[in-house]
Amino acid sequence: MLIRISQILIAFFSSIATAVPVEAQSQILKLEPSSKWMIDYADDSCQLSRQFGTDKEKVIAIFSRFAPGDEFQLTMAGKPVELRGVTRKASVRFGPAETEQQLKFGIGNLGNDMPALIFLDQISIAAPEEVDKKNGMKATTGKYLGLPMTAERKAAVTQLFIGRPLRRPIKLKLGAMDKPFAALSTCIDELLTHWGIDVAxxxxxxxxxxxxxxxxxxxxxxxxxxxxxxxxxxxxxxxxxxxxxxxxxxxxxxxxxxxxxxxxxxxxxxxxxxxxxxxxxxxxxxxxxxxxxxxxxxxxx
Missing domain, CATH: 3.30.2420.10 (TonB)
Incomplete structure (x- = not known):
């Protein structure tokens, strides 16, 4: 659930960025991991993060989870995701087999000087419509109905593609995501005990x-x-x-x-x-x- 408070509307800075055609495969920035996956046990959330690429091409992907389930908030930080202006949505796909998603985002910074895309909604590796369809319910855009993702499906996710509105699309080579997501879930279960919640x-x-x-x-x-x-x-x-x-x-x-x-x-x-x-x-x-x-x-x- 997302509550938007707008005295004057639209997410973060407004103007239009020039999009690069997704089909221009030769222009995709393909980044290999340059660190191991890291888990941050914060006081009230869990974060899974990894660095890809180096120097000016360095990108950090952060998956934040705030409660049990398969949803997370995605943040991408680094010079390659810097935008001078924004559209309302970005094209995101967990690959190679998942469906492309159109996700709302805002612009911020990680630390003092690393530009970041902060995706506003809690998302899953599957598009909302796909989750609804597999759950045997009518598709409801932008809403996840809680369908558990199997370990096999998570393991099949090995890359993350970010297209529009980036000037140059990015493909992160994540590696199989079953074990990293399992570690994130373990963190959340431990967090619940600190909240005074009966996990069982x-x-x-x-x-x-x-x-x-x-x-x-x-x-x-x-x-x-x-x-x-x-x-x-x-x-x-x-x-x-x-x-x-x-x-x-x-x-x-x-x-x-x-x-x-x-x-x-x-x-x-x-x-x-x-x-x-x-x-x-x-x-x-x-x-x-x-x-x-x-x-x-x-x-x-």
Missing amino acids: KHKNLTMPVRPAGNPGRWVTPNDYPRGMLMKRKQAIVHFRLSVDENGKASACHIQQSTRPKAFDDAVCRALMRKAKFQPALDKDSEPIASYFRSTVVFTTR
């Missing part, structure tokens, strides 16, 4: 935490920090709410944020005031303590 019971929920009402009304344009708006600052804030067995939000946690901190504070202040839930139910349909997570995007035109 959560594997057999009859119902997860459900919002009572429309989450899109929890954080509104009125919550955009005034000082940040005047400076045209923008942010992506991933949050987690602890939800008790009565469906009450008991704590707000920032899982990851592009900051400044004023955005984090605004999100938690609004959520703790407005968010209401129906509690999670265990295998016996008894309410248990759980969590709810989502993302707020603050954007300007």
Whole structure:
């Protein structure tokens, strides 16, 4: 779930970048790994990262996961992904066999000087329509329905292709992704125990935490920090709410944020005031303590 907060609309910087035809295979920048996969056990999220290429062609791919499942947020950083302007979406494909996806993104930096593409939605290696189709349900663009990905399917993913709107398309030679994704899942399971979550019971929920009402009304344009708006600052804030067995939000946690901190504070202040839930139910349909997570995007035109 993604909550967009826009005083003035559109994601990050606006103007149009020149696209390179995807078919121009000779112009694709093909990058081999230049580091091992690394797992970062953060306080409220897990990150899987690897470097590809060297020097001016160096690219870092970061897969961030905030809860159990097969979805992740993708960030690509390095000079080859630098854009002077952006379109609203980028073409992304996990290959060689998965379907191309059109993903919304914003522009930022990794550290002080490494340009980055930050994909706004939680994604999977499969396109949303493909997930829905294989789950026997009507396709719903932009929505994953929780179909588990098999280890065999993950192992078949060995490359990541980024096309438009990059001036030069990029192909990262990932290697088989079953073991790296398994390591990411292990990290998340361990993280849940630190959240006070019963991992075993959560594997057999009859119902997860459900919002009572429309989450899109929890954080509104009125919550955009005034000082940040005047400076045209923008942010992506991933949050987690602890939800008790009565469906009450008991704590707000920032899982990851592009900051400044004023955005984090605004999100938690609004959520703790407005968010209401129906509690999670265990295998016996008894309410248990759980969590709810989502993302707020603050954007300007």
